Amino acid sequence: MPKLSPEYYLNENVVELSKDLIGKVLFTKFEGKLTAGIITETEAYAGINDKASHAYGGKRTHRNEVMYHQGGKAYVYLCYGLHHLFNIVTNTENIPHAVLIRAIYPIIGEKEILKRRNAVKNNYNLTVGPGKVSQALGIQTKHNGLVLSGNQIWLEDQGISFNQKLINVGTRIGVEYAKEDALLPYRFWINHSDIRL
DNA sequence: CGTACGATCTGCT
DNA sequence: GCAGATCGTACGA
Numbered sequence: 001m002p003k004l005s006p007e008y009y010l011n012e013n014v015v016e017l018s019k020d021l022i023g024k025v026l027f028t029k030f031e032g033k034l035t036a037g038i039i040t041e042t043e044a045y046a047g048i049n050d051k052a053s054h055a056y057g058g059k060r061t062h063r064n065e066v067m068y069h070q071g072g073k074a075y076v077y078l079c080y081g082l083h084h085l086f087n088i089v090t091n092t093e094n095i096p097h098a099v100l101i102r103a104i105y106p107i108i109g110e111k112e113i114l115k116r117r118n119a120v121k122n123n124y125n126l127t128v129g130p131g132k133v134s135q136a137l138g139i140q141t142k143h144n145g146l147v148l149s150g151n152q153i154w155l156e157d158q159g160i161s162f163n164q165k166l167i168n169v170g171t172r173i174g175v176e177y178a179k180e181d182a183l184l185p186y187r188f189w190i191n192h193s194d195i196r197l
Numbered sequence: 198c199g200t201a202c203g204a205t206c207t208g209c210t
Numbered sequence: 211g212c213a214g215a216t217c218g219t220a221c222g223a
Contacts, residue, residue: 059220
């Protein structure tokens with residue numbers, strides 16, 4: 001299966017891209033361990049005018065530096081001191097757009113995923129939630145800045161698509177501080193019960 | 198240098 | 211439903 005091309009991530013419409021990412025497959029291979037899952041929930045963070053974004057107002061720090069790079073890299077940061085959140089940087093250089101991956105549906109390396117999550121069975125609680133996604137796939141802040149066309153973290157289009165009616169749209173989670181921007185319909189998800197492989 | 202706080206998860210009630 | 215975990219980052223002194 002082909003990896004998504006580097007051009008895919010240059011899309012200027014991060015909201016549209018967030019929706020398009022639903023159904024794509026996210027892979028990681030660390031220390032020879034291959035794991036992957038279908039992306040089932042995303043959130044768009046739309047650059048310097050988005051109050052919820054780390055780059056709001058053009059803020060540029062050591063932490064969010066990679067957001068200003070050309071699209072197609074991983075932006076991984078630590079949240080609440082213990083969760084590694086994985087984002088996909090999009091758009092061209094100096095336009096700090098990103099998509100937070102909030103949930104996946106595991107399809108490869110389930111054993112490894114269960115082990116990393118310290119779980120015994122696969123229920124929807126296993127990989128729904130951004131901190132859980134990173135834990136399941138072994139993604140940590142040390143992977144910040146990795147190119148998504150490489151051989152550690154990458155995405156594939158496996159031709160999985162969903163009826164548009166199954167794609168839910170809503171407001172982003174945990175961004176109350178963004179005031180009116182917290183109301184934007186920038187979150188997309190499908191229910192795992194709607195997945196037919 | 199000190200401090201406040203998060204794009205969350207878990208376990209207990 | 212709610213509190214505790216846990217620490218790098220950001221920012222002001």
